[in-house]
Amino acid sequence: MRKKAIIFDLDGTAVDSPIHNLPSERLVRAVVALQKDYWMCAATGRGWSCGKDVLRALRLKDPCVIAAGTQICNPQTGEILWQKNMDAADAKRVIEIFREYPESHMLCNDYSLDDYLSKNFRVKDYVFPETVFFLELIDLPENVVQVIAEKIRKIEGLACIAPIGQHNSAHRDIHVINVDATKEQAIAEILKMMGVERNNTVGIGDGGNDIHLFNAVGKRVAIGNAIEKLKGLADLVIRSVQDDGLAEYFESLS
Template sequence: MIKAAFFDIDGTLLSFETHAMPPSTVRALAALRAQGIRCVISSGRPTYQLPPELREGFDAYVTLNGQLCYDAEGTYRSCPIAEADVRAIVGQVEEGVFDALVLQRERSFVNALTPRVQAVARQANLVYEPDDIARAFDAPVYQFCVFVEPGEEGVFLDKTTSVAATRWTNLFCDVVPREGGKAFGVEATLARFGLGPEEAVAFGDGENDLSMFGAVGTSVAMGNAWDSVKERATHVTTGVDDDGIWNACRALGLI
């Protein structure tokens, strides 16, 4: 019996076209809650990048790809990137090897507003603040978004010792601690709730959702998901703009 549902945001809860939740998704979330199913955000976004409609009403938040997790009672997982790896990546940015978005607990910023960086901001309906990359040392860094092409991850992985890379877009990759990723956040949340993997379902569309899929008993790939994500899911639904969340919840007998 499903008792918890984990939701990616971009391309899953939110449409890339409207940057809002389809009305059917709003109804599905309300119906899940009415059934006593705990609803959890599981996203690469930090709290301050959540749209207003997602900042409340959920039982827990797995943010920054699982590195910072909290609920109404407080933070129950915090896993920033090791300082040595922060220094390595910052050094490459300063050398002009690539551009990067720095995500800390209270703020995020980019080293430069290049056309590629601005394209990502438009895709996610966000505004990126430019700042000196050295500000990365002001507070722990939970995630970098490194703007390299698919297949070029080795440029920074070869210079670091304890980070991993994953993607939800070809424009950049998420860089997180090696012991990070959505799976760790989901596992910590299930432990918080006293639930097992077989009692959870996860919804996603990008490569960074694959680890989350491995941490639950039932996984749902959106119709707009990457092919690699659909191949690993236990269920494939319609696209986010075609009532995908609602249709999956109905097909799985959750509502």
């Protein structure tokens, strides 16, 4: 019976996106080799449609955190095992803030990789659904991100995360989710599902949103290309994603 879990980020940790959107063969072999002894779970900001190719390529079988912590899914079928929606009134307030930037590009709930990379949706044209669990603005300058984030963080029931964007490393995206649906809370739910104690978990990440991941695990591992703040919180820093650092680390555990 497996009593330990490894939970790792995708972009910037398992894959060097957007340059390489699929994991290396070496990493896939390392993941498969560990599955007999560890629960192997991804925790990503990507939704199902955007992340399914990576999750399946990694041959993951155990529950994974997707959509920045708002959902837990079966990584092979996409079945949603857990979901945390925004309060309707909170979502309405965020949408009002987004509409102050009508030309900005955005995403809502589930979306494809092409939707993200091609920036297919503008705020001014978007028809919002009644149920919202994830909202995102894409590719914004730092000064705009700060203004929007400050407004959203005044809404008590929401969390606002601003990871580095995939379009321009000097820009950021904004993820808006229920305050009880970050990677931290979703990982806690996964550990309950699997019957694993927090002190028997390892978390690996690279970005600011992985601080929530670190808060949920026993051992904290930062990839070599991680932001300095995350490295400062880590128990161990491994080689970068460009050097297949995650695969090398997994091989050391076999």
